[in-house]
Amino acid sequence: MQLIECPWCGPRDEIEFRYGGQAGIAYPEDPSALSDEEWAGYVFMRDNPRGWFHERWYHVHGCRTWFSVRRHTVTHEIGRDPESPRREEFG
């Protein structure tokens, strides 16, 4: 049971979250302009590193916020994503 720090609620047990896969995969600006290979890359291909991974989580049973963290896939160590908002930034 990992302890995941929601930027709004603070640290909560993993069971309150839903995993969101690799972070930083933006929806393409114009999907129709992409080749089949490029589009398949967006839809199907994700990194699977042994080590630090930039990934998304969703606090489904809490504040319903999507956010991203850096997590080590071997040690499960979690570091804050510098681009993810901090609680005080929510106002």
Added chain:
Amino acid sequence: MRRESGGRIDRSRVLRFTFDGRELTGHPGDTLASALLACGVRTVGRSVDLGRPRGVFTAGAEEPNALVRVGDDPMVPATVVELRDGLEAWSLRGRGRLTPGAPPAETRHDKAYLHCDVLVVGGGPAGLAAALAAGEAGARVVLLDDRPELGGDLLSSRTLLDGAPAPDWVSSVAARLAALPEVRVLSRTTAIGYHDHNYVVAVERREADGHTARRGGGRRGLDGCRLWHFRAGRVVPATGAHERSVAFPGNDRPGVMLASAARTYVNRYGVLPGRRAVVFTCTDSGHEAARDLAAAGVEVVATVDPRRDGSLVTGTLADEEGVLTGVVIGGGTGERVVACDLLAVSGGWNPAVHLFSQSQGRLRFDETLQAFVPHLSAQAERSAGACRGVYGTAAAIADGFAAGSRAAGSRAAGSRAGGPAGAGERKDFRVPGCDEPEQNPPAALWTVGGGDAEAFVDLQRDVTVADLVRATGAGLRSVEHVKRYTTAGTGAEQGKTSGATAVGVVAGLLGVEPGRVGTTTFRPPYTPVAFGVLAGRDRGSLSDPVRVTAMHDLHVARGAVFEDVGQWKRPRYFPLGGESMAQAVERERRAARTGVAAIDASTLGKIEVVGRDAGEFLDRIHPNMLSTLPIGSCRYSVTCGTDGMVLDDGVITRLAEDRYLATTTTGNAATVLDRLEEWRQTEWPDLDVSFTSVTDHWAVVAVVGPRARPVAEALVPDVDFADFPFMTFRESRFGRVFRISFSGELAYEINVPRWFGAALWEAALERGAVPYGTETMHVLRAEKGFAIVGQETDGTVTPQDLGMSWIISARKPDFVGKRSHSRPDTARPGRKRLVGLVPDDPGETLTEGAQLVASPGDTRMLGHVTSAYPGVALAMARDVREGDRLVAFDARRGREVPVTVTAPVFHDPDNTRRDGLPPDVRLEPVKGYGARSALGGFSARFVAARSSGVTIREVPLVPMGEVRGRDPGEGLRLGPDWWLVMGGPPGVRHTGVPARSGDAGAAGAADTVGAAGAAGATGVDVSAQRAVIGLSGPRVRDVLVTGCRIDLHPAVFAVGAHTRTLLARVPVVLHRTGPDVYLILVDSSLAEYLAEWLLDALEGL
């Protein structure tokens, strides 16, 4: 033999127990093992494979021999069973057995979740000092100890601390800990797992306390175990060390015992485990045991220490029953035989690194200690004392104190609690003076006598040195492989007494150092745990959350047969007078096709999509155009994943310019809501749109059939049915009415706030609607060829595959999934498409999942049956046309059924029945609906459950609104842009809601504040979405911690705090309104489940 005095037992009381039916006695303070030894029982069981007699070998949880059955527990070490009066124990041959068909145990276990700054595991000298250091520094500390009494090994020794018996020091530390309000000591509690992020799970054995009084008044208190879940800032494992044996021939006989165990039995339990003893020791602690045995009156006839003169025990002698009668001493001093009835063995010590290793810490082999010790930490932990290889009482106390101080000092970083920092504070703590001599290193001795077939490495699994020789001889080099080849270390003791010896022997066989061989993986649980303990209270009706509609009790009373749809209980059919399902469904179907029928459709997911950009957002998600949907109109739609496959479907209604209602399938409501949030938050944060679940706010009755209109008119008499076209919606003072149909017949879906759902259902049935369930619903829709997501689709089906190319707007450049519809795989011909099937025999019901082939015996699968009802079926099939003759192969029944392919519409393909029959009757119009709160049926039970500790009540019928985006200036903030306002928030129209909370008056006195859809109104009425449960009293937190994982410490979850979290595995809003007062807001459909759960928890107080 019981000593005349000494030990920590109460000789003034006699406990009677039986072992294998034999009546024996012991005293309070005994374990079953100590009592058996006191009664002279030498043989306590037989080994699992060889059937050799075995005796008590240890005095702790690592016991490999003395496994017994006690009551419901099929296998437990006698060394940890606290003796109680009337206990019945039975010996085993190596393993326990469950009794098939036995009724489930009455014992009630539960769970609890607790947060702390410092978790100390082990109440021996190191753990006590660590807990004291951390506790007196102001940290929130939990100290776990697996025995009934704190002190660990100090209770087994004769060590003097500051000139007084060590237990005096234990008592003084325990008293200081008891005086610290933020320190909690849990005895009889074994830490079984150390998981990610300092999450430690432990089992507290409450039944072991012979003094636990059963509560009167018919209530059963919790008498079983509690599974604790700790989240700790820092963990201090202080778990001590396990002594190990030496693998010499005949080392398994009853009478052979670890030296530390022999010492424990004489000192702690006042038991002589023998009269004439030989001590075979590689350690100084073995000599201490010899001294203590002698002091207790045991004749120690020889002490064999290979470090002294190279002498060894090379064999044992036994009587005809296999019990020890003597030992053979060989080695450096020549061979001799010594008669004895006790052989105390000390081969060395293994630090109990189980928790450290489970935390992913790395071990190293210490050549001096001849043991694996903690090396690199992986988590915020610091082992202390013997489990770190720091032996000796004074050194362990000093090490524990240092670990505890450090853990408390770094508290600020990982702290959750406030309170005084005071990391530097040290109230008069001093390591006491200790009379133990300096310890010399042990001998590096693992085995005696080569590959002997009677030199046991693992007593529980009957693994000998000969087995290990065979394993390495077969070429195995990895200790993990050796373990699996020989089963060494796979018994219930999981290598606690055998693991290190196996490693030492294998290292010798391979000619390398033990450090090169390494250990096998230490896995949780540390000691065996019953499944019932892991389940806790989550069994029977509480094994999984259950959602019910407002009409559930009425369905039960009507004799409905239910089916599970996700967590929902839905009526499948309503049999009358002994009808079979087929008969009931045919009657229900006929009512819907020829008269009027009604179904409880409350479970469909309902999401209000609100905001200036709501239409734009929906256009980006859905294949069809929704921004152009006229206000008051409904449109069917589907959603796809980026892969183009159908995820869900439903009807979208435009309620107002900036407000839509989207319905989802029953099972996908949560997933759809999550997905909408994902796209808005992560891709289009600039769009002004928000999503509010109103699934539980609205109760829905669909009135269906050619004669539906008179019934619907009577239910919502303020709606003009003369001008009510298909696929539109109307507002009523009672709620909302949608003219949509899932059957092909005239149908009205009437939505009222859940409080009025039961009354609506009764009113519909009173006016002649025949109730029908999901089975008939499925038949009706299958006859119309309506696909069901998750039945016709399986994540590989596009809208085009379902024949829904029409749903895809040609005017939109993009929507989620569109690009995937032109991928080579999705655009190719020959994909499976939705078709109809008609079996040759019209009475035949095909089997869902049956494979379609062209002719009998053919193996090229053309598709599969997805839905099947008498005479009709839907299927996904490739390369087939209407009129094709196929065979449906039903593997389960081994049958091949000839079928004909048809269009997937069997009923009214031209939609001529949609408008029903002209109304020819006027039914009694409803004047108002009586409100019923979600937990109205619980009030008597709530009153009965009240105690001085906790009071439970429902706060009924509270008007509520959710506000997104802008701060309404009041209410509970649930998220960055999410507020829940209780008591009638501004800007929210409350349909049919009584003006004041608690006023269970008739609906219709609609209190409308503001107006739905008015510009700027961002609120959504969710009054009936949640039920409110109030819990108050001094023991409220004791109830909440059994099912809530957040930190409820009063300084952390302060008065006024509120949050969304899980309680009893269901999402709730938890709001602390007073020091001992909490409000729990739970989705109405889950309220009854949560109420049952809370009542169960209250019983356990």
